[in-house]
Amino acid sequence: MKITLRQVEIFVAVADAGHFGRAAEALEISQPTVSQEVSRLERALGVALLDRSGRSAKLTQAGEAMATEGRQLLTHANQVVREVQLYEPSRIRTARIVASPSVVNRLLPAVISRAEQSLSSVRIEDVLVDTGGVTARLVSEHADIGLGRFLDATEGYESEVIVREQVFVAISRKHPLANAAHLELPELGDLPLLLWPREQNPAYFDYLLEICTSRGLSPLLLVSPPRIVGSRLYLLSESRAFSLVSAALIGHLPEDLIAIPLAQPATLALEMQWRSSDNRPQLTALRDLIREVASAG
Amino acid sequence: MKITLRQVEIFVAVADAGHFGRAAEALEISQPTVSQEVSRLERALGVALLDRSGRSAKLTQAGEAMATEGRQLLTHANQVVREVQLYEPSRIRTARIVASPSVVNRLLPAVISRAEQSLSSVRIEDVLVDTGGVTARLVSEHADIGLGRFLDATEGYESEVIVREQVFVAISRKHPLANAAHLELPELGDLPLLLWPREQNPAYFDYLLEICTSRGLSPLLLVSPPRIVGSRLYLLSESRAFSLVSAALIGHLPEDLIAIPLAQPATLALEMQWRSSDNRPQLTALRDLIREVASAG
DNA sequence: TAATTTTCATAGGCTAAGGCTATCTAAACT
DNA sequence: AGTTTAGATAGCCTTAGCCTATGAAAATTA
Numbered sequence: 001m002k003i004t005l006r007q008v009e010i011f012v013a014v015a016d017a018g019h020f021g022r023a024a025e026a027l028e029i030s031q032p033t034v035s036q037e038v039s040r041l042e043r044a045l046g047v048a049l050l051d052r053s054g055r056s057a058k059l060t061q062a063g064e065a066m067a068t069e070g071r072q073l074l075t076h077a078n079q080v081v082r083e084v085q086l087y088e089p090s091r092i093r094t095a096r097i098v099a100s101p102s103v104v105n106r107l108l109p110a111v112i113s114r115a116e117q118s119l120s121s122v123r124i125e126d127v128l129v130d131t132g133g134v135t136a137r138l139v140s141e142h143a144d145i146g147l148g149r150f151l152d153a154t155e156g157y158e159s160e161v162i163v164r165e166q167v168f169v170a171i172s173r174k175h176p177l178a179n180a181a182h183l184e185l186p187e188l189g190d191l192p193l194l195l196w197p198r199e200q201n202p203a204y205f206d207y208l209l210e211i212c213t214s215r216g217l218s219p220l221l222l223v224s225p226p227r228i229v230g231s232r233l234y235l236l237s238e239s240r241a242f243s244l245v246s247a248a249l250i251g252h253l254p255e256d257l258i259a260i261p262l263a264q265p266a267t268l269a270l271e272m273q274w275r276s277s278d279n280r281p282q283l284t285a286l287r288d289l290i291r292e293v294a295s296a297g
Numbered sequence: 298m299k300i301t302l303r304q305v306e307i308f309v310a311v312a313d314a315g316h317f318g319r320a321a322e323a324l325e326i327s328q329p330t331v332s333q334e335v336s337r338l339e340r341a342l343g344v345a346l347l348d349r350s351g352r353s354a355k356l357t358q359a360g361e362a363m364a365t366e367g368r369q370l371l372t373h374a375n376q377v378v379r380e381v382q383l384y385e386p387s388r389i390r391t392a393r394i395v396a397s398p399s400v401v402n403r404l405l406p407a408v409i410s411r412a413e414q415s416l417s418s419v420r421i422e423d424v425l426v427d428t429g430g431v432t433a434r435l436v437s438e439h440a441d442i443g444l445g446r447f448l449d450a451t452e453g454y455e456s457e458v459i460v461r462e463q464v465f466v467a468i469s470r471k472h473p474l475a476n477a478a479h480l481e482l483p484e485l486g487d488l489p490l491l492l493w494p495r496e497q498n499p500a501y502f503d504y505l506l507e508i509c510t511s512r513g514l515s516p517l518l519l520v521s522p523p524r525i526v527g528s529r530l531y532l533l534s535e536s537r538a539f540s541l542v543s544a545a546l547i548g549h550l551p552e553d554l555i556a557i558p559l560a561q562p563a564t565l566a567l568e569m570q571w572r573s574s575d576n577r578p579q580l581t582a583l584r585d586l587i588r589e590v591a592s593a594g
Numbered sequence: 595t596a597a598t599t600t601t602c603a604t605a606g607g608c609t610a611a612g613g614c615t616a617t618c619t620a621a622a623c624t
Numbered sequence: 625a626g627t628t629t630a631g632a633t634a635g636c637c638t639t640a641g642c643c644t645a646t647g648a649a650a651a652t653t654a
Contacts, residue, residue, distance in 0.1 A: 001585055003378060005302055006612080020631060033613055035632060039578075040611085046416045046582030047382055052631080053621095062384035069377040076373055080366040081300060085344055087359035119343045281336075285343030288298055303641080317602060330642055332603060337640085349602080350650095 005077055007041040008070040010034055011049065015067035018057055041066075085119070095124050095286050098137040100148035100201075103270065106248050107147065110293045119285055138273060144283055145290070146273040150203035159273035162294040165246040167211065167266040168259035170236060182261045185217040192220035194241040208244050211266045246270075270294060302374055304338040305367040307331055308346065312364035315354055338363075382416070392421050392583050395434040397445035397498075400567065403545050404444065407590045408583075416582055435570060441580055442587070443570040447500035456570035459591040462543040464508065464563040465556035467533060479558045482514040489517035491538040505541050508563045543567075567591060 013023040049063035310320040346360035
């Protein structure tokens with residue numbers, strides 16, 4: 001059997017923490033996994049690294065050696081990665097992203113910062129913001145990766161749901177129902193639903209409306225002026241109305257709004273889209289990173 | 298995503314060979330696996346390592362860097378393993394093996410040489426040879442690992458089949474049937490079956506006999522003198538008789554004998570046994586190695 | 595330039611490494 | 625002795641790393 005960088009990483013964490021449980025926390029994995037992988041490393045080496053007689057993680061002499069050497073090996077590995085990324089040879093060093101406004105606000109900051117940390121070979125150059133025309137921007141070659149809801153399936157383009165989020169009702173804190181644990185939509189009575197003009201993204205528009213009607217509410221509609229991108233919620237603060245928002249937006253609500261779960265839950269999918277033929281490693285890696293960030297919540 | 302030592306190893310092989318297919322051969326894996334793992338490495342790095350425009354594996358600048366750095370990283374990793382194995386702390390540096398004669402001859406040489414190469418933490422000290430009493434030697438603490446056929450299941454001891462081999466008829470090259478592609482046992486007529494004294498390993502003895510009777514041959518028995526361990530086959534050269542042997546022995550037959558497959562195939566299991574409580578990494582590692590050698594044929 | 599060969603990529607399936615939760619055992623502290 | 629704490633064990637799930645079979649494209653030959 002052979003040793004793995006992962007096993008070394010885990011063992012080093014244990015050596016650092018002097019403790020399996022704390023090592024597990026530090027690595028954000030479970031304690032049994034740490035136990036298991038340390039044992040695997042020991043049997044791959046054929047050497048006892050820890051003295052299990054007590055209940056603390058005391059290193060044997062070999063363990064000390066492994067910790068020291070292991071740290072160096074991990075550093076070396078990271079060094080190699082950074083080194084190689086400097087030689088990025090492709091003419092296209094930069095990735096261009098189109099995204100709908102809400103996505104831009106919440107997902108992209110994390111993506112950009114993580115990309116700077118660990119993907120020195122990719123630079124995110126343009127970020128286009130477009131509510132309806134995400135797919136169109138891909139097709140017209142203005143962007144390499146599209147992010148949004150209810151994107152158009154198009155020949156030659158892959159699209160994939162990267163996360164599904166719970167739908168919440170956004171409403172003024174002053175509303176009588178503001179403190180409810182969850183909400184049956186009909187309780188809202190004739191409070192109007194704030195939406196953007198349908199043409200901007202008809203499928204999305206219809207889906208939110210469908211959520212209401214299928215739960216027994218045929219709401220009045222309050223349509224926001226076109227082109228007031230990203231500010232639907234601020235408009236909501238001003239008006240007596242409610243809206244439906246995804247879980248990820250909860251942290252970004254204006255002060256005077258509150259998000260309440262639906263009694264009958266519904267979800268909203270966030271999709272990523274790209275040219276099928278585009279398998280440049282820089283972009284594949286960036287797509288991987290976006291998936292990771294999205295599913296980390 | 299993170300890079301793996303294995304991915305680096307595979308990429309380095311490609312760089313060395315200048316060719317996916319030949320790299321696959323060198324690593325003894327399939328070509329698609331090489332393709333796949335190289336792509337994975339590229340996307341983990343976010344960098345193109347190879348120029349795929351032609352049909353040869355031309356390295357990009359980043360690829361050159363990865364090859365050089367990668368070779369160093371692999372060397373470093375091996376170095377770490379050797380380094381750590383020097384500090385083997387356990388008092389029991391040595392493993393003691395009991396095995397039946399045929400196993401000693403064919404399996405152990407490979408095990409010992411592989412252990413010296415890659416398990417510097419383990420030294421195989423005693424090799425006891427005992428036809429019948431393998432389990433007894435474990436129980437009496439004379440050995441740590443037992444290898445043989447039809448071992449006795451005993452409380453507190455694990456045992457495990459490590460390989461199943463085809464059974465062949467061993468017979469003189471001068472026998473009229475010596476050139477048959479395969480053999481119905483009754484064709485042997487009243488040629489006697491050479492076996493050791495039943496007491497040495499009754500279950501094994503009975504099993505071989507059962508193979509004959511279930512195929513319609515109730516052979517005469519020629520019983521070898523006790524304690525002539527490992528020489529059943531040489532005895533066979535001298536006498537007009539046949540015997541049943543496992544596939545692994547074919548290469549080790551005396552010149553004047555030949556091995557013929559059975560028309561109705563049968564198999565023979567080789568087992569490994571050890572104290573359940575014995576999980577010293579040195580021995581766990583050695584058991585892993587034995588499994589590997591056994592299944593590699 | 596059309597056919598053939600060579601070489602890498604893609605598709606789909608299997609196995610085991612690496613992850614999880616739940617639970618057990620044993621050391622250490624009242 | 626009883627309780628708490630830490631690590632090991634058991635049983636399950638998901639996906640990396642492997643396979644075979646097949647496809648597509650570059651290079652070679654007819």
